Amino acid sequence: MFEAQMAQAALLKQIIESIRELITEATFEVSGTGMMLQAMDSSHVSLVALNLRSDGFQLFRADRPFSMGMNLNHMAKMLKCAGKDDTLTMRADEANDLVTFLFESPGNERLAEFELKLMDITSENLGIPDAEYSATVSMPSAEFQRIVKDLGSIGDTVEITVTKDDVRFAASGDIGNATIKCRQLLDTEKPEDRTLIEMVEPVNLTFALRYLINFSKATSLAPSVTIKLSTEMPVVVEYKLSDIGYVRFYLAPKIED
């Protein structure tokens, strides 16, 4: 038996909306520690890792480890039916190939029950090494979204360069070139407005912009985003979900042919 209650159905809805274009089917692994999902896009260029800790839920019960394969577009269809302030309760047991989503309005006057068919998904579990990164940049998530969207109108790829003083995002295309330079900014009223650059050694990497633009769909989930880079390694783009976990996106770099 699995049962978990979230104060805001809208949170899971936003999470699924932010990842469902990259991965259409995925298996949620449920255990005493929480809910996890890890899946690569069909081209094996990007990976989504979602972790929702059990202590971040209002109620969390998983008698034994349990896998729930779901079509994320179907899941999104159901989560869209939740009211803005509804709570969400998820229930599933191994006897049925179903997961139930219960949406309850704040005054408990409306209770909606949606049952989603689970599916068997053959997915391989990947070991993601806990690497030390050459550079870590934290910046407002809306700023990162703006940068990748703006550069996406100029070129297909972005060259990210981190030095001690700044991080530069550069793109080139048929119409011309663009460079956006962000300096470290620590003296802000709100911590989430900071741009923090931690550099062990300078890095310069190139990535496909369309994936980064896709990752930035998670902007509404967190005020700030952390970008971790090492030469010739996949970049990690992390959105921390307050009090409950994170969604991380990994993207393999482009390399010289």
Added chain:
Amino acid sequence: MGQKSLDSFFKSV
């Protein structure tokens, strides 16, 4: 430029 795949970075466990 060529696109690297994640398969060479993350091993199946």
